[in-house]
Amino acid sequence: MNAPRPLLLVDAPSLYFRAYFGIPESAAKAPDGSPVNAVRGFLDMLATLIRTRRPDRLVCALDHDWRPAWRVALLPSYKAHRVAPAGGEVVPDTLVPQVPLILDVLAAIGIPAVGAAGYEADDVLGTLAVTQPGPVEVASGDRDLFQLVDDAHPIRLLYCGRGVAKLEDYDDAAVRARYGVPATGYADFAALRGDPSDGLPGVAGVGEKTAARLVDRYGGLDGILTALGDPASGFAPGLRTKLEAARDYLAVAPKVVRVALDVPLPDFSTALPAAPVDEARLLELAEKWNLASPCRRLVDALTDAAA
Structure with missing residues (x-):
């Protein structure tokens, strides 16, 4: 057939x-x-x-x-x-x-x-x-x-x-x-990484490899932000600081990218x-x-x- x-x-x-x-x-x-x-x-x-x-x-x-x-x-x-x-x-x-x-x-x-x-x-x-x-x-x-x-x-x-x-x-x-x-995680990955061609700044200091690792580990931005609120979640101090500084951006970016x-x-x-x-x-x-x-x-x- x-x-x-x-x-x-x-x-x-x-x-x-x-x-x-x-x-x-x-x-x-x-x-x-x-x-x-x-x-x-x-x-x-x-x-x-x-x-x-x-x-x-x-x-x-x-x-x-x-x-x-x-x-x-x-x-x-x-x-x-x-x-x-x-x-x-x-x-x-x-x-x-x-x-x-x-x-x-x-x-x-x-x-x-x-x-x-x-x-x-x-x-x-x-x-x-x-x-x-x-x-x-x-x-x-x-x-x-x-x-x-x-x-x-x-x-x-x-x-x-x-x-x-x-x-x-x-x-x-x-x-x-x-x-x-x-593919289901691509929008969150793109929001983290950013895309200058669309005016998406991304999270400062977070490139493709780190963005992929975060999405893979936590399942997406919801999981990342939830883990960010847990002091025992294991984020490296520098990465935690970068993500915390980008909270407002991360709250809206996925809606723009999706x-x-x-x-x-x-x-x-x-x-x-x-x-x-x-x-x-x-x-x-x-x-x-x-x-x-x-x-x-x-x-x-x-x-x-x-x-």
Whole structure:
């Protein structure tokens, strides 16, 4: 009996940012000279994922709110370094107009691109991962999504830190091998270690190895903080001092790091389209923006997956 085919959940912002920085603007331009490097790269990444993972369902998740107010209220430093002087996220000027074009192509093909007000793409991915039938594969270069890995569902992370062509397939054993903690402990581990890319300071003087050892020994932050209140718990004096100084941070950081699993989402079909739903519109976009080759590769991947 053939194994069930997966639901492929794609972190669209993660991939199109990587595409933008991975392909020179000079190598991908529309007839009018506009750069389309992010679009071309994203479509090719999507085609590669479909061809190699052979899903029968597919959803692209979007950031409708890249820095949700509820996370900032808990931790004001959250992504603060990425706020533009005029507000909003710092995004390269030549990437901004490419995002709507990516969405136009996805709509013409019939691939759902879903976001939710007040939530990040991570939260959309998390909600779909736990509410949709498995198997589920989440494609992203965001380390926070290691927390979604669940062998029982099953949910795997296709980590694209080195690109889609070199993606790393993570189950719980692989997460443990890389970080020394199970996927269920990753959010607490990340809060302890910190993540400068998200404005998470972590606990001063606590690196990956110490964070992993603490999570492994005490089961997570609740256990760590409980043990911290016990003078006989065996913490080294220096470590105890560091953790005590970070109590206020540790009370809120895990809530910031943890992916929301209950985001209200619209009704839509996750079924992988076998052919474009609006071929005329896709041809129009392909011709106008010099995207014939990546669009063809994506359509061919869809056709092959449906066969």
